[in-house]
Structure formats: C-alpha cells, structure tokens
Amino acid sequence: MENKYPAWIDITAKDAAVTRAFYAQLFGWRLQLIEALNYALIDPDPDALPGGIGQQDPAHPAGIVTYFSVSDLEESLARAEQLGAKTAVPPWEVPGLGRMTIFLDPDGNRIGLWQD
Template structure:
C-alpha cells in the first residue's frame, strides 16, 4: 500500500459511458429498463440524463473498451492517470478533451476493470 496522498477529486461517479457493439439496441434496452431520458446525438452516440449523467455509444474495432465505464472526477486527468500506472494500472485511453465535459482518460486496474477519469 502506498503512503502517498491519494489523488484529490470525488469518490462519487461524475459520468458513465456504455460502449456497445449495437448502440441502438443498448439505448433501447436501458431506456426501457430504467426509464432513462436519452437524447441521440447521432447514430453512434446518445446522452443519458440523470444524475449521474452518461452516454451510450457504438463500440467499433478501435474502441478502447466495450461495456460500462464509470468516470470519477479528479483535479487533473494526466496526474491521476500517471498515479494509476504507478500503482499497477494500465493506460487504456490517453487523455483527451471532450467538448462540454473537460478532459477524460481510461485505465484498467490490476484486475482488468476499466475505470474512467474526468477533469475540468
């Protein structure tokens, strides 16, 4: 166990993303399952209202993951991603800017679970 101070941010998820080989089917499933309000941006991605808000997107051959990823707010995505790697995680998606969201990145923990990071 590391004696360094943990990355600051929130332990409450700030966003979720579901990546599916059939995004239209996934949107219909979750809308009917949970009554989520869904706003399709295009054929490949839709926004889900609520707290926490999220999205459902089309997974393709170059997608960094398939399934659900929960994004946790951090002060700085790059710093948090480096810390995850130092602790045994592996980078899955490099930091990138997303309009209206800020910066995001994804890593896998030592057990292979995908975890997202989100910063302003």
C-alpha cells in the first residue's frame, strides 16, 4: 500500500447552498454546480487541493472528508480495518475517473481513500 498524498477534500453540508456561498466568499472559490448531483466542484487551482461541496444525505453526513490517494484501494482499506477502522462507505466506482471508499478511523473521523 502506497499512500501518496491528500487528493481531494469533500465538504458535505446541511444546507449546501449556504455552505457554498460561505466558502466562495471566505476563500474566493469559484464553484461549478452539477445540478443533478447537488454537488459543486471547486474550480481547479494549482495552489489548492481539489474538491467539492455537496448536500448531506443518509450515507453522507455533514462534515469534511479528506481523500488520500492510494495505489490499491482494497489493500489500503483492509489495512485500515486491521488497525481498527470501520468501513463507512464501501468502495465504489466514479465512472471514468477512479474508485473511492470512506472509513471511520478509531476516533470516528471520516477518511477517504482514492485510487485512479
């Protein structure tokens, strides 16, 4: 398992429109809304971690998840579980982009794994 670096930040909000406005004003982020997903991508910036802001739902409670790039998603998730983590969102495919999963670390923090 090779953990490279943080690859994505995901902000899940109780009121996504309010949260998007907050971060746009706070950091000057330009957001591109994908209406079908109620998810806004942060416009790419070479000096910032890519990410997005979405609406909470039963599978995605409000909060922030940082995704770490790994070379083998299943191996990394299995290792996290061996160390006391619990899977929160099983691995799934983002068509044409990669695969992702979310686990809860021993303190209950939501951490994501990303594989290109």
